[in-house]
Amino acid sequence: MKNIKHIFFDLDHTLWDFDKNCQQTLEHLYDKHSMDSLAGFTPVDFVAKYMSVNKKMWTEYNLHQIDKETIRKTRFKIVLSELGVSPASIPSNINNEFLNICPRRGNLMPYAEEVLKALHSKYQLHILTNGFIDVQSIKMETSGISPYFNSVVTSEHCAYRKPHEEIFKYALKNAGANAEESIMIGDNLEADILGALNAGISAVYYNPNAIPHNVRPNFEISCLSELLKIF
Structure with missing residues (x-):
C-alpha cells in the first residue's frame, strides 16, 4: 500500500x-x-x-x-x-x-514474527493496546518482538481506551503519523476495527475464527501471513 x-x-x-x-x-x-x-x-x-x-x-x-x-x-x-x-x-x-x-511466556500467533520482520523493513510499526504497561512490555521483551516497534501506546498512557477516538488520535500524535498514512490491525471488531474506522484510520480485521459480522473493514484476514499480500 x-x-x-x-x-x-x-x-x-x-x-x-x-x-x-x-x-x-x-x-x-x-x-x-x-x-x-x-x-x-x-x-x-x-x-x-x-x-x-x-x-x-x-x-x-x-x-x-x-x-x-x-x-x-x-x-x-x-x-x-x-x-x-x-x-x-x-x-x-x-x-x-x-x-x-x-x-x-513467549508464544506468538502463527506467522507473527515472520510478518513483523518483513514489514519492519518497509514501515514504521507501533503497538496500540488497552493492556497495562507493566505486563505488555514484559510480553514484548520475552517474545522477542520489541525491536520491531517504533512506539507503544497503552490505555494507561492517556485517559481513553479503544475504541474511543481519542486514544487513536493520541497514538497517531505519539508516532508522528496522520490518519491517512496509517492502518490498524487487530482481532477485536469493536475496539480495534470500529475504533480505527471511526478515527479515520484504515483497518485490517484479523479474524482467525471466522466470526460473523456486518462491519466493513478495509481488509479481513484469517492468518497473519496474509498481511504480506496486502503490504
Whole structure:
C-alpha cells in the first residue's frame, strides 16, 4: 500500500498468543496449588472459567466500569468462588503468581514474527493496546518482538481506551503519523476495527475464527501471513 507509512498492531490475541500463554500458566497454577482437591474441578474447567470471567471484566474495564486494581484484586476470587472454592481456600497470592508467569511466556500467533520482520523493513510499526504497561512490555521483551516497534501506546498512557477516538488520535500524535498514512490491525471488531474506522484510520480485521459480522473493514484476514499480500 503506497500511501501507508505507519502500521498499528493490537497486542493480545493479534500478535501475542493470549489464549495459549494463559492456558499454560493456569494449568501450572492448577497443579502447583493442587486445585483438584479444592472443589473437584478440572484444569479445563479452570481455564474456561478464567477466560469467561476475564473477558467480562475486560469489557467492563474498556467501558470504564471498573479499574485496573479491581481486575487484579478480584479476578481469581471470582473465578475460584464460581468453581465452588471457599474464600478461605483461595490462594492469597495467586493473581501475583499469574502476573509473574504469564507475561513471560513467549508464544506468538502463527506467522507473527515472520510478518513483523518483513514489514519492519518497509514501515514504521507501533503497538496500540488497552493492556497495562507493566505486563505488555514484559510480553514484548520475552517474545522477542520489541525491536520491531517504533512506539507503544497503552490505555494507561492517556485517559481513553479503544475504541474511543481519542486514544487513536493520541497514538497517531505519539508516532508522528496522520490518519491517512496509517492502518490498524487487530482481532477485536469493536475496539480495534470500529475504533480505527471511526478515527479515520484504515483497518485490517484479523479474524482467525471466522466470526460473523456486518462491519466493513478495509481488509479481513484469517492468518497473519496474509498481511504480506496486502503490504
